Amino acid sequence: MAKILIVEDEEAIADLEKDYLENASFQVDLAIDGEQGYHLALTGKYDLIILDVMLPKMDGFTLLKKIREDQNIPILLVTAKKEDIDKIRGLGLGADDYITKPFSPGELVARVKAHLNRYQSIIEDRDFTGDVLHIRGIKLDKTARRVFVSGQEKRLTTKEFDLLLFFMEHPNQVFTKEELFKEVWDNDYYGDIATVVVHIKKLREKIEADPVNPQYIVTVWGCGYRFKV
Ligand code: CA
Numbered sequence: 001m002a003k004i005l006i007v008e009d010e011e012a013i014a015d016l017e018k019d020y021l022e023n024a025s026f027q028v029d030l031a032i033d034g035e036q037g038y039h040l041a042l043t044g045k046y047d048l049i050i051l052d053v054m055l056p057k058m059d060g061f062t063l064l065k066k067i068r069e070d071q072n073i074p075i076l077l078v079t080a081k082k083e084d085i086d087k088i089r090g091l092g093l094g095a096d097d098y099i100t101k102p103f104s105p106g107e108l109v110a111r112v113k114a115h116l117n118r119y120q121s122i123i124e125d126r127d128f129t130g131d132v133l134h135i136r137g138i139k140l141d142k143t144a145r146r147v148f149v150s151g152q153e154k155r156l157t158t159k160e161f162d163l164l165l166f167f168m169e170h171p172n173q174v175f176t177k178e179e180l181f182k183e184v185w186d187n188d189y190y191g192d193i194a195t196v197v198v199h200i201k202k203l204r205e206k207i208e209a210d211p212v213n214p215q216y217i218v219t220v221w222g223c224g225y226r227f228k229v
Pocket of ligand 1: 009053055
């Protein structure tokens with residue numbers, strides 16, 4: 001769940017924003033002045049910040065600049081004044097977007113979602129500069145130990161990940177259950193080979209569109225399994 005900070009001194013507006021965002025399943029914290037906002041922004045690990053321009057103790061522009069020294073998460077400025085819009089555009093303050101009062105809460109939620117999606121895809125692209133295997137629809141990041149199937153992240157257990165990694169490093173080669181067990185389960189010859197079958201089944205449920213008719217990890221009857229390229 002994404003975590004959002006609202007910095008807004010007008011209680012009615014703050015409550016409205018908070019209600020709508022919470023209804024959209026976001027976790028929301030509220031700061032009622034610039035200083036509190038600054039403190040929370042640096043300590044709260046937020047995914048996005050909604051920042052009012054006119055704030056007591058520290059105005060939104062100053063706060064934006066100070067947060068930007070430390071963080072590159074999306075920041076949406078909220079303003080009631082037309083003059084502010086020129087300032088936001090002209091100063092290159094590092095705001096990702098702005099919204100003018102009065103605004104519809106639905107529009108705010110839509111903007112928040114769009115910025116979070118965009119930011120998330122940038123983060124994922126960055127993660128893939130490391131050691132990445134990419135075979136058809138599957139991207140496997142060895143360093144971050146993350147797996148994406150058709151762009152969607154899949155949560156694998158340690159052994160499911162190790163097994164998929166081994167397959168993807170040896171595409172199109174056929175391996176018996178015994179061989180897979182030796183390679184992936186630390187050469188523990190006395191372990192239970194049935195675990196290989198169980199793990200392949202679970203892995204297929206996570207990465208295959210139709211686990212009964214797999215397109216990646218296929219069964220080679222009488223021999224074992226191979227990762228199809
Ligand atoms: Ca205000």
